[in-house]
Amino acid sequence: NAGVTQTPKFRILKIGQSMTLQCTQDMNHNYMYWYRQDPGMGLKLIYYSVGAGITDKGEVPNGYNVSRSTTEDFPLRLELAAPSQTSVYFCASSYSAGIDTQYFGPGTRLTVL
């Protein structure tokens, strides 16, 4: 199993550009999550999904969109990049809620200039 994979690893965007961060898991997990990690701030949940076709907002959803058309993929879309979106983005997945640990991808480091 590759686990949770994310692409790209690094990206520099100009203000106003758009991009999609890709996330794929091969563990047949129902739950998937997007977090951002700012220096010294811990991780904050952006969006999550409890299954294909079902998504919901987390703590910091503004400026982002997601979709979940398959169990494996959970892309995160930035429509109009802003400097405040400079961060490290982590995708995670888990089989269920409540008692199951989350498995994290290696992250995407995004800089918006």
Add this chain to the structure above:
Amino acid sequence: KQEVTQIPAALSVPEGENLVLNCSFTDSAIYNLQWFRQDPGKGLTSLLLIQSSQREQTSGRLNASLDKSSGRSTLYIAASQPGDSATYLCAVPDYGGATNKLIFGTGTLLAVQP
């Protein structure tokens, strides 16, 4: 709203020392608490998950304890090694855990000096 705090923010110890990392949470109605390790430039790796009904979990040189009533958890690392150097984060599920949305602490950066 659940808040998770980790103290200290950074810790430096000589190799071989036993050490304790602390995690506090404001809402004691949690399903579980997890400890993660994060190496520089990498994702998070789950170390230990303690269910709300448990008091502690052990994995090798790591021992995590949970005291729900006081809103505290500790991660004990025995006989520390330079390879233990990393950031350690604790996390609890939000809203009791129905969706497994995690609330993270800000982490403790551990440096073990050879």
